[in-house]
Amino acid sequence: MLQVVCCDDEKEMRKALIKILEPELQLQGLEYQFSEFSSGEELLSSQLETIDLLFLDIEMKNLDGIETAKQLRKVNQRAVIIFITAFADFVFQGYEVRAFNYLLKPYGEKKIIEVLQKALGELETERQKYFVIEQKSGVTRVPLKNICYFASDRRMLQVVTTKNTSTFYGKLNDLALPDQFLRIHNRYLVNLNYVEHVESAFLYCHQEQLPISRKYRQALMVNFAKNMLG
Numbered sequence: 117m118l119q120v121v122c123c124d125d126e127k128e129m130r131k132a133l134i135k136i137l138e139p140e141l142q143l144q145g146l147e148y149q150f151s152e153f154s155s156g157e158e159l160l161s162s163q164l165e166t167i168d169l170l171f172l173d174i175e176m177k178n179l180d181g182i183e184t185a186k187q188l189r190k191v192n193q194r195a196v197i198i199f200i201t202a203f204a205d206f207v208f209q210g211y212e213v214r215a216f217n218y219l220l221k222p223y224g225e226k227k228i229i230e231v232l233q234k235a236l237g238e239l240e241t242e243r244q245k246y247f248v249i250e251q252k253s254g255v256t257r258v259p260l261k262n263i264c265y266f267a268s269d270r271r272m273l274q275v276v277t278t279k280n281t282s283t284f285y286g287k288l289n290d291l292a293l294p295d296q297f298l299r300i301h302n303r304y305l306v307n308l309n310y311v312e313h314v315e316s317a318f319l320y321c322h323q324e325q326l327p328i329s330r331k332y333r334q335a336l337m338v339n340f341a342k343n344m345l346g
Contacts, residue, residue, distance in 0.1 A: 118148040118239075119166050123159045123184070124173035124200060129221075130154075133171060133200075136228045144236065156184030164188050167195045169235055171219070174201040185213035194242055194257075196235045247275065247293070249284045256282065260294065264322040265306040278322065296343065300336050301329045308343040 120137065122130045130152050141148045153159040156179035159172075170188070174181035185197055197213060202221040216238060217231045246257040258277060266288060267274040273286040288305050291297075296308045300319065310322045314337065318325050328336060 118146050119151065119168045120148055120171075121151045121153065121159070121162075121167050121169070122171045123153040123156065123176075123181070124171070125154050125176045126173070127154065129173070129200070133228065136225050137232060140229050140232055146236075155179065156181065156187075159184060160187050164191045164195075167192055168239055170195050170197050172197055172199055174199050175203075182213065185215070189213050196238050196242075198231060198235060249275065249282055251282075251284055258282070260307075261309075263297075263307050264310040264324075265304060265326065266291065266297075268303045276322070276324075295339075298332075298336060298339055300332050301327050303327075308340060311340060311343075314340055 118141070120141070122133055124130045124133075134150055134152075138150070151162065153162065156176055160179075167188070172181045172185060176184075181199055181201075185199075188195065188197075196216045198217045198219060199215050200219045200221065200223075216235060219228065219231060245260055247260055247263060249256040249258060258275060262277045262279065264276045264278060267276065268288050271285055271287075272283055273288065273291075275282050275284070288299065288303075291305065293305075297305055298308055299305050304326050306319070306321045306326065311319055312323070313320045314328070316328075316333075318327050319336075320326075
């Protein structure tokens with residue numbers, strides 16, 4: 117579910133913005149949830165790691181939007197931040213916190229929708245860089261570039277990364293992954309970027325020996341060669 121946050125010390129501005137955003141999100145067929153905050157301090161006391169899209173007013177009392185964004189970035193690097201400001205001079209201050217876009221007050225409906233559509237596109241691109249693990253303890257996003265291979269054991273799957281191993285319920289056949297991930301066995305699916313050497317019956321992936329089934333060997337050799345050639 118898309119977590120959309122609006123942080124502005126003017127309640128009327130928050131309501132006006134959400135009134136425009138909500139119908140557009142509904143048209144996109146997205147599941148979403150809005151959260152409102154009236155100050156940077158209030159926002160920072162919330163679950164920052166869950167925020168996907170943040171509309172953040174710069175000129176707020178006490179803790180302004182720039183400082184709020186700096187604190188947010190310490191725990192959430194992927195959130196798309198759109199600053200709201202009445203002064204164009206503030207626009208250049210967003211570079212340090214990787215602000216995605218800006219809305220200048222007073223903003224029009226057309227501009228808000230335009231910025232929203234661009235932000236949704238950015239979120240989709242970012243989402244494709246991660247594998248999402250759903251467990252009882254919560255949702256974990258694992259960078260695809262860090263995944264070495266997946267291993268299956270009955271109804272359980274293991275995702276082995278360069279740093280650790282996580283276990284979750286699932287089937288290899290149900291995984292939606294980019295082309296660099298290839299099935300090599302009924303129990304194994306590897307990231308070709310971590311395959312170091314291929315033999316007739318096994319390969320080395322991130323310094324681990326994994327078996328190759330005859331069924332998958334030909335496709336593996338072709339794709340391994342392509343991957344080596346770039």
